[in-house]
Structure formats: C-alpha cells, structure tokens
Amino acid sequence: MVRVAILDDYQNVARRLADWNSLSGCEVAAFSDHLADETSLVARLGDFDIIVAMRERTPFPASLLKRLPSLRLLVTTGSRNSAIDLQAARAQGIVVCGTGGLGYPTSELTWALIMAHMRQVATEDRAIREGRWQTTLGRGLKGKTIGIIGLGRKGTEVAGYAKAFGMDIIAWSPNLTDERSRAVGARRVALPDLLGQSDIVTIHIVLSETTRGLIGEKELASMKPSAIIVNTSRGPIIKQDALVDALEKGVIAGAALDVFDDEPLSDVHPLVKAPNTLLTPHVGYATEEGYRVFFEDAVEDIAAFLRHSPIRVLVAE
The missing domain is CATH 3.40.50.720 (NAD(P)-binding Rossmann-like Domain)
Structure with a gap:
C-alpha cells in the first residue's frame, strides 16, 4: 500500500475537490493542522511514500528531507516552490512535481x-x-x-x-x-x-x-x-x-x-x-476553482509517478 499525505488542508476541502479514490493501491490521509516543528513533521510523515504540499505552507529543507527515508514523491501545488530544496531532493532520489494553477x-x-x-x-x-x-x-x-x-x-x-x-x-x-x-x-x-x-x-x-x-x-x-x-x-x-x-x-x-x-x-x-x-491569511490563491486545479493535477502527478512516467517534474535552476 502506497501512503499519501496531503498537508495543510486548512479548509478540509482536498478530499472532495479531486478523485483521490482513482489512485488504486493508495491510502490517502489529509491533515488540516499545520506543524512547524521539524521533529513533529518527521513523526507524522516518516512512513509516507508521497506527500502533497500546499504551496509554501510547509517548507522542505535538506534537513527535513534527509529524515524522511520513505519519501519517493513530493508534489507541490503550483509550478514553483521556493520552500523546497530541489537539489537535496534530487540527491536523495525524491521526485518533485508541480501542478497548474490560476493567477x-x-x-x-x-x-x-x-x-x-x-x-x-x-x-x-x-x-x-x-x-x-x-x-x-x-x-x-x-x-x-x-x-x-x-x-x-x-x-x-x-x-x-x-x-x-x-x-x-x-x-x-x-x-x-x-x-x-x-x-x-x-x-x-x-x-x-x-x-x-x-x-x-x-x-x-x-x-x-x-x-x-x-x-x-x-x-x-x-x-x-x-x-x-x-x-x-x-x-x-x-x-x-x-x-x-x-x-x-x-x-x-x-x-x-x-x-x-x-x-x-x-x-x-x-x-x-x-x-x-x-x-487576510494568504488566501489570494485559495478559491474553489484554483484548488480544483491544484488537487486534480496532484492526483494526475501521483498516477503518472506510479506508472513510472512522472510529469510536471521540477528541477533546480
């Protein structure tokens, strides 16, 4: 069973805005609270194979990535995320993918x-x-x-x-x-x-x-x-x-x-x-229409990765 974590789902909407059930063989968990402490994040996420991060709400520096040995795919909503250390992810064999979005x-x-x-x-x-x-x-x-x-x-x-x-x-x-x-x-x-x-x-x-x-x-x-x-x-x-x-x-x-x-x-x-x-609490992008693009694309990213053909892969400049 592939374990998928959706982070920082503050409004508790991720599960209804995309067809996560289409990911055969995956167990999906959504977390609506925010954890800032790295040790707490490791305790929560250590057993997950795939993580979906909502924009830059939870940073993924090299220090955190090194403590997540099970992580194989990290999806960020949006096409860029300055809070993810892409070089460190690549060094550890973690694929990082993005999604589309609405401006x-x-x-x-x-x-x-x-x-x-x-x-x-x-x-x-x-x-x-x-x-x-x-x-x-x-x-x-x-x-x-x-x-x-x-x-x-x-x-x-x-x-x-x-x-x-x-x-x-x-x-x-x-x-x-x-x-x-x-x-x-x-x-x-x-x-x-x-x-x-x-x-x-x-x-x-x-x-x-x-x-x-x-x-x-x-x-x-x-x-x-x-x-x-x-x-x-x-x-x-x-x-x-x-x-x-x-x-x-x-x-x-x-x-x-x-x-x-x-x-x-x-x-x-x-x-x-x-x-x-x-x-306002960083809600510029937080609309139903925008979230549908984020989460539907995240599901596509995961499905493609599981087929060994990842899409929307982000690489360090």
Whole structure:
C-alpha cells in the first residue's frame, strides 16, 4: 500500500475537490493542522511514500528531507516552490512535481483589499455590529494613481481593473520596458518615482534575493502620507519591522496584506496590533476553482509517478 499525505488542508476541502479514490493501491490521509516543528513533521510523515504540499505552507529543507527515508514523491501545488530544496531532493532520489494553477484569484483579492481599505469596509462592518453608524470617511479610486511593482500576469490584471476605475497607472520592475507598459495602459517609471507619486502601491513581483527587503524604511518614508501599500505576493518583499514602524508613526496611511514573513501569522504579531491594517491569511490563491486545479493535477502527478512516467517534474535552476 502506497501512503499519501496531503498537508495543510486548512479548509478540509482536498478530499472532495479531486478523485483521490482513482489512485488504486493508495491510502490517502489529509491533515488540516499545520506543524512547524521539524521533529513533529518527521513523526507524522516518516512512513509516507508521497506527500502533497500546499504551496509554501510547509517548507522542505535538506534537513527535513534527509529524515524522511520513505519519501519517493513530493508534489507541490503550483509550478514553483521556493520552500523546497530541489537539489537535496534530487540527491536523495525524491521526485518533485508541480501542478497548474490560476493567477486571477490573487489579482481579484488584490482589488478586493484595495477597495476594502479605501472604503474602510472592515472597520464599518465591525462598527455596525457594535451599534455604531458611519464612523469613517472613505476615499474613492477615480483619478488616483496606482503604482504596480511587477507587471507580469497578475500585475497586468490589476492594471486592467485600475483602468476600469479611471485610475492613473504607473509601473516598475527591473526588466520592464516602455513598450510593455504602454501595452497595458501604464507608464514605466523608476521605483523611487513610483513610490513618491502613488496613492496606492501594490506588489506583484516574485520573491528573490534581489527583491527580498525591496521595500524598507527609506522606501516607505518616500511614499505619500496618504498612501497605502498592498502586498499579495510574498511577505519578505517588505521589511515587516519597517512597515510596522511606518504604520505606528503614521508615515503612510495604511497597509493591506495577504502575505507575511512567517505563516500562519501569530495573533501577537506586531502587524496584528498595528493601526490601519487590513489582513487576510494568504488566501489570494485559495478559491474553489484554483484548488480544483491544484488537487486534480496532484492526483494526475501521483498516477503518472506510479506508472513510472512522472510529469510536471521540477528541477533546480
């Protein structure tokens, strides 16, 4: 019997969103809780042949992989996972496969966060439940300037939403061209200009060694005091200590965040207490449609591996 573990199934939906019963000769177990301690993970996963990881929720460094001698296949949802040591996996004979995915749910959540923050939706919802009426004054989007950091697929979708709302769109990324910017109705500017001119800064760039800590104290200080920053990409792109400090001192007007340095976010984390924040628990990609792609592809990956013909294999760059 081949044992399959599905990790970090927070919403308890993995089993119903794909036909796991089609995997003949497999015993499938889904875990809805998150284990961060490596020793606890080894105790839970030591006897599993195949593991399905939900994005980067559970990292697989070399130290953990070495302690999982039964592991033969590691499937990550999505087409990349920086939390898996691909070189270590290959050295141990572990095949790592990815899945397809949908980009637009994260773009949609970005726009939901922008609108909710600008119109103070969460604050007014809470107020009305507490017996108070019209406690804040919202701000509109038409005529405002949105600065998009990263004009790939998701950034382009956000630019489309901004255009529909009558916003001025500026953009920056390291390799962005004027032609690419014009194609989506944006103007290419330098990063300092984007930060200084934008009413809303939204991040859609991939986390890498060059983008880690891209937005720090100096960058936040260059933003308008009335501006907000939105991050649905990866937490470490913004230096979180600097962001907390900027929010507490009123350097910027607010932040809407779906991603954090450490996840799940602790309820005592400074960002939870910071003023003018709108926080969601990394749900940008977490839609029924997106999860169906993830889990149906994971089942295909496992079936192909068991036929000795693995598909969507990930290799270290």
